[in-house]
Amino acid sequence: MANTLSSGAIYSSRVLIRCSSSERGGQQRSNAAVRVNGATHRATLQVGAALETSINETLAELSAPLLAPATDGRERSRQNIPTEKQAEDPFRQAQIVEGGVRYQQTVVVRSYEVGPDRTATLETLLNLLQETALNHVWMSGLLGDGFGATHGMIKSNLIWVVSRMHVQVDHYPLWGDVLEIDTWVGSSGKNGMRRDWLIRGRGSGNIYVRATSTWVMMNKNTRRLSKMPEEVRGEISPWFSDRHAIHEEATDKIIKLDSNARHVDSGLKPKRSDLDMNQHVNNVKYVRWMLETIPDQFLQHHQLSSIILEYRKECGSSDVVQSICQPDEDSVSPSENVTMVRGPSLLPEFINGHHSLAGALQQWPTKYTHLLQLKAGDGYEEIVRGRTTWKKKL
Amino acid sequence: MANTLSSGAIYSSRVLIRCSSSERGGQQRSNAAVRVNGATHRATLQVGAALETSINETLAELSAPLLAPATDGRERSRQNIPTEKQAEDPFRQAQIVEGGVRYQQTVVVRSYEVGPDRTATLETLLNLLQETALNHVWMSGLLGDGFGATHGMIKSNLIWVVSRMHVQVDHYPLWGDVLEIDTWVGSSGKNGMRRDWLIRGRGSGNIYVRATSTWVMMNKNTRRLSKMPEEVRGEISPWFSDRHAIHEEATDKIIKLDSNARHVDSGLKPKRSDLDMNQHVNNVKYVRWMLETIPDQFLQHHQLSSIILEYRKECGSSDVVQSICQPDEDSVSPSENVTMVRGPSLLPEFINGHHSLAGALQQWPTKYTHLLQLKAGDGYEEIVRGRTTWKKKL
Numbered sequence: 001m002a003n004t005l006s007s008g009a010i011y012s013s014r015v016l017i018r019c020s021s022s023e024r025g026g027q028q029r030s031n032a033a034v035r036v037n038g039a040t041h042r043a044t045l046q047v048g049a050a051l052e053t054s055i056n057e058t059l060a061e062l063s064a065p066l067l068a069p070a071t072d073g074r075e076r077s078r079q080n081i082p083t084e085k086q087a088e089d090p091f092r093q094a095q096i097v098e099g100g101v102r103y104q105q106t107v108v109v110r111s112y113e114v115g116p117d118r119t120a121t122l123e124t125l126l127n128l129l130q131e132t133a134l135n136h137v138w139m140s141g142l143l144g145d146g147f148g149a150t151h152g153m154i155k156s157n158l159i160w161v162v163s164r165m166h167v168q169v170d171h172y173p174l175w176g177d178v179l180e181i182d183t184w185v186g187s188s189g190k191n192g193m194r195r196d197w198l199i200r201g202r203g204s205g206n207i208y209v210r211a212t213s214t215w216v217m218m219n220k221n222t223r224r225l226s227k228m229p230e231e232v233r234g235e236i237s238p239w240f241s242d243r244h245a246i247h248e249e250a251t252d253k254i255i256k257l258d259s260n261a262r263h264v265d266s267g268l269k270p271k272r273s274d275l276d277m278n279q280h281v282n283n284v285k286y287v288r289w290m291l292e293t294i295p296d297q298f299l300q301h302h303q304l305s306s307i308i309l310e311y312r313k314e315c316g317s318s319d320v321v322q323s324i325c326q327p328d329e330d331s332v333s334p335s336e337n338v339t340m341v342r343g344p345s346l347l348p349e350f351i352n353g354h355h356s357l358a359g360a361l362q363q364w365p366t367k368y369t370h371l372l373q374l375k376a377g378d379g380y381e382e383i384v385r386g387r388t389t390w391k392k393k394l
Numbered sequence: 395m396a397n398t399l400s401s402g403a404i405y406s407s408r409v410l411i412r413c414s415s416s417e418r419g420g421q422q423r424s425n426a427a428v429r430v431n432g433a434t435h436r437a438t439l440q441v442g443a444a445l446e447t448s449i450n451e452t453l454a455e456l457s458a459p460l461l462a463p464a465t466d467g468r469e470r471s472r473q474n475i476p477t478e479k480q481a482e483d484p485f486r487q488a489q490i491v492e493g494g495v496r497y498q499q500t501v502v503v504r505s506y507e508v509g510p511d512r513t514a515t516l517e518t519l520l521n522l523l524q525e526t527a528l529n530h531v532w533m534s535g536l537l538g539d540g541f542g543a544t545h546g547m548i549k550s551n552l553i554w555v556v557s558r559m560h561v562q563v564d565h566y567p568l569w570g571d572v573l574e575i576d577t578w579v580g581s582s583g584k585n586g587m588r589r590d591w592l593i594r595g596r597g598s599g600n601i602y603v604r605a606t607s608t609w610v611m612m613n614k615n616t617r618r619l620s621k622m623p624e625e626v627r628g629e630i631s632p633w634f635s636d637r638h639a640i641h642e643e644a645t646d647k648i649i650k651l652d653s654n655a656r657h658v659d660s661g662l663k664p665k666r667s668d669l670d671m672n673q674h675v676n677n678v679k680y681v682r683w684m685l686e687t688i689p690d691q692f693l694q695h696h697q698l699s700s701i702i703l704e705y706r707k708e709c710g711s712s713d714v715v716q717s718i719c720q721p722d723e724d725s726v727s728p729s730e731n732v733t734m735v736r737g738p739s740l741l742p743e744f745i746n747g748h749h750s751l752a753g754a755l756q757q758w759p760t761k762y763t764h765l766l767q768l769k770a771g772d773g774y775e776e777i778v779r780g781r782t783t784w785k786k787k788l
Contacts, residue, residue: 081569106485110521116673127504127506130505131506134505174474273515273686
């Protein structure tokens with residue numbers, strides 16, 4: 001993954017994992033290709049790859065920040081969040097630690113944040129990642145223009161846009177668990193920024209969730225991706241940490257599915273309650289659509305252990321969405337009976353009881369590839385590609 | 395509303411605002427009428443009315459507690475919540491105050507809990523009510539059998555079931571607002587219990603939300619409503635407060651709509667993410683279904699100021715639901731132009747500017763009646779009746 005720079009505190013980022021284009025309205029979209037370094041690029045942005053070599057044309061649509069400066073003072077005041085830089089936030093049970101590099105917040109898993117199995121849902125985890133990233137920005141005192149924009153960014157009309165998100169769930173926290181969430185930023189390639197998170201049990205220190213995300217800069221007027229100006233690099237790099245929450249060996253491109261895929265849900269329409277502050281569909285709804293396309297029978301017996309999202313375009317309230325998914329042919333779990341025979345070994349712990357069997361089954365992780373796209377004219381435009389990994393429920 | 399008893403601390407209740415029947419599974423239902431005092435009753439339960447006079451037959455289906463004792467020890471352990479009585483809960487920022495009567499918790503409105511207008515959604519408010527009620531029970535040390543059941547209740551196989559909920563939103567808190575939520579219980583009629591809440595701004599003390607709910611006892615084996623045994627009354631009444639969050643003058647019965655109503659959405663199906671810990675549809679989904687049946691045009695210009703819910707039956711994962719609503723003929727807001735003429739007076743503040751106009755418009759609150767029902771054979775069975783009151787958005 002991304003190369004790494006020096007340690008330091010964070011002073012950048014905006015709300016992650018949302019695609020929004022508030023300044024142009026949800027329904028206006030252009031298909032203009034992204035220009036970086038004077039050339040037009042059409043390839044998908046890879047994590048850690050230099051912007052010069054690989055930019056998806058539709059990434060331009062990941063445009064305005066979720067919390068873009070409002071167009072009038074009245075709208076701007078519609079929040080009640082601290083605007084002063086601070087080291088402690090008692091009400092959010094948060095603090096800046098490690099010499100300013102890391103934001104840390106304590107949260108308790110609430111009764112309505114868990115699913116039928118009494119563990120936090122993936123939606124809850126995604127929400128907490130968003131919340132802590134934003135709170136980190138507040139506590140840094142950079143709440144003004146652009147939500148995470150530095151002075152140099154504001155001067156150049158630059159904003160942060162998220163292009164990729166990878167969440168790995170080692171264990172789902174239980175209802176009532178007290179969690180400690182850490183988040184920090186780092187460098188990603190020449191022009192990107194990385195934001196990472198760790199969710200741990202308070203006290204035990206057990207790791208529940210690791211996550212990383214990639215951010216790039218966009219000119220908010222031209223909607224084009226931008227190199228990171230030297231001035232901005234100078235401003236933010238002192239706050240970068242070289243710690244990684246997930247050590248990604250290599251990041252394979254997520255292939256683009258088409259409607260010949262195994263499972264296709266069409267005609268999906270956002271509800272009012274699915275919209276975020278910018279009237280766009282929120283990230284949690286994206287993930288719901290993706291997962292609801294997987295057959296119930298599979299979901300009953302499997303638990304998501306990892307999700308990678310590559311964002312392309314925002315989805316507005318009147319869009320009609322198609323959710324497509326396809327299991328990897330070479331990753332589908334064999335049935336339990338078959339596993340007993342095909343297991344890599346027949347050690348005693350393998351044949352002795354439920355737990356060991358489940359452990360053996362986990363040697364065949366099941367993967368799905370996902371695509372959400374919206375109807376545009378006669379065709380479709382990509383919203384987000386996804387890749388999920390699953391393990392057998394115990 | 396309910397008569398009131400002595401003050402005291404709380405030691406009862408369970409998760410409110412959910413209908414569940416965990417012990418018999420979501421799909422098994424009987425239509426047996428509820429027996430109270432040896433007689434069978436078929437009328438709707440009224441707040442504060444004695445159980446002897448008015449029990450809806452289907453109320454029996456509001457049966458098992460959300461957190462009914464699990465059937466095996468393994469399931470029971472799938473939570474990580476305090477089981478010792480305590481006066482302070484630092485991680486939830488909660489405490490028992492006022493000599494043990496009142497539970498108080500501080501929460502911050504998070505970024506993902508607000509809607510497009512950057513105020514907390516109704517769903518968020520309902521979730522916080524549920525959460526604080528449950529936390530109150532935890533802190534009381536009564537986490538054992540039945541979630542809020544006293545020793546006398548456990549001995550008689552009694553559990554609490556919620557029959558009614560009334561939430562009044564005076565102001566929607568903003569993103570970032572620090573809230574103080576108070577909740578306590580009191581008497582409701584001879585056999586019921588009331589749980590009230592106040593949500594206020596921390597510091598300002600401004601009231602955002604007032605809420606009250608009604609609970610009755612059910613025998614968890616027979617699924618029939620029960621009178622409150624003297625032993626149980628003796629246990630819980632010392633903890634009752636006579637304070638009311640909402641002073642309800644009279645509680646009109648919510649009429650039962652039929653499919654001739656103005657707006658009908660049929661074929662609604664719960665998704666996996668709509669299910670709570672007992673595999674039943676959660677309360678927030680009920681409210682979403684109700685509100686999504688109201689035309690978008692109305693929702694764009696109005697804000698919910700009050701909702702009353704009367705619970706009848708739980709909804710399982712494979713049920714097919716119909717959401718019906720009907721505006722009150724005599725409560726529909728006239729258009730702004732008409733209002734200028736039809737207003738009750740033409741005082742200067744009435745014709746001077748937007749704010750005054752909006753104030754005048756609020757003299758015609760708009761009300762909707764709601765019904766959620768599920769398909770059962772050739773007909774339908776009621777899940778919940780609702781009544782919403784709306785005011786013009788400023």
